[in-house]
Amino acid sequence: MRYLGFILLLGLFSYQPGPKFPSKLSDYGLFEGELKYQLPHSGVTPYALISPLFSDYAHKLRFIQLPSGKSVAYNPDSVFQFPVGTRIAKTFYYPMDERKPNGSRRLMETRILSHEPTGWVALPYIWNEEQTEAYLEVAGGTSLVEFKNQQGKKQQVNYVVPNVNQCKGCHERDGAMTPIGPSARQMNASIQYAHGNENQLDYWGRTNQMSDVPTSRPKFVSYIDEGASLNERVKAYLDINCAHCHNPKGPAKSSGLFLDHRYYGTTAYGIMKSPVAAGRGSGGLQYDIVAGKPAESILHYRMNSHDPGVMMPELGRSIIHQEGVALIREWIKSLN
Template structure:
């Protein structure tokens, strides 16, 4: 047999091995029911050792992200062809029926089965993730149906080949390794349906759930798309997927961990994304009288020299929510530093203390002009 034939056969095998797996069917929106497998939605798919985004699925990020036990997050949104979200100056964008928002929680892989505690630098340029570099934990979907939003938590298997619906939640044991060599054992909590509503029920009166992150002030910054950097709001607008965007300056939060931004703006951005969906004039914690969303500016409402309401053991025997100039005397820092379920704030979504976030809020309170709240 001529020598060139085996070589041609080998080349064909190598090319076949390198060929990219075909893309899945288009994204599928389910107007009812609760599909058991994440793959049934076709928003994300696994191919060639990567988690990939389907056609017309937009990746996005937030200037300041909600803390979830140091997990990294891949966020996407998909809207039906011809449909668009409507701009809102304050709350979440008004997404059309048929919208699917996804948030995949993952950690970079470390040595010896650990996962890394590290800053979230975002997904890869095409919005995907290389699976041998990360440990996928869960993907949460928020689905906009005619009757309102539905939250669905999907948990990834150890092989990272599929994610299945876990309506009752789950605990995923992880070992978190820091750059300093410290290791922490973590039972990562996947929320159940009621816990999803506990955070996403941003209006105490209606009890309906809604998105928390995709608000104009959280999206108004550049994102590194595969085609180049662009402002997210303007990019969505150019694609025809966001309408009614006003001309001129739009609201914008700073990144809480940007050392070049003013301290007050950083602290308020952190409290806005981590606390403001509950602690607002409409949220579940409105009766506390402490409102921490970006639109609250009254010093007393923010907590300065404010007496707590029905905080119980959550006060730590401290008299005031915030004592200006004195973080050690403030209830806010006490609750942020706790992991006691009856004390800690936020009360859902974390099992660990966000050390960098606590340090920021302590610095913010310490920088306030000292005040005797009892005077």
């Protein structure tokens, strides 16, 4: 891990974002009125994911701006292939009291994914204490935030904003940057627009932002929905939290552990699969998943750790996702 950090640091010092990327979030013109309210301008479309990536319990506001006159082609299987000129904005924030979702909140970071002619570029903008502006910080940063959870208990998180090279650690596929979340399975659900509730894919088709949208479409369940099938919840959870690296074209392809939902039920999904490289990260355990035995499963062991040399995912979180670990524990127990 120290070696990896050194390589990332070298890459960071060599990275120059160039004058074409604004130094302030407001310069993009994505929002109207006071920036902190995150009200999208015309031509900027809010979106949401059914099963979002866990990021230290941060909430997220998501927006996409397509280049004028352009649309994205529907596909049922993978992340949508957005045209050059697309900008995706994702604002990470914490409600000061999770029992009051419409109450005060603290905006931490707005991450811009910009589709340039040379490929996607990830740019982190960190919000100031006054919550009036967010500024480009290619080196990333950390900030302590306090909030109350659903039980009214005070929580503290040392929120980490990744640097521009660490973003590649999750967003890279086949050596190129790509978005992770926006796909048919993740967006086949209704959200609140200015005119009312509407299915996102229907809305995108109706407004000519997406072509060839069919009436029959795949859909993930929400992994927090306890009324949904346990297997379907696990497929959604591992797909969004792990499969961006653990797939045949991702940074973790050499592990042979593929957690894309399409590999569910195969040996590559980890059941009684030996790790390619044993070491401290395996905790001395022999298999990625041992049916019925979470305590003997490497997947559970690494998810349940916050040791930087052990934990998975190794980027994007600094604390344990207790509910996610509980979900995987329950699922492994159910296997036979």
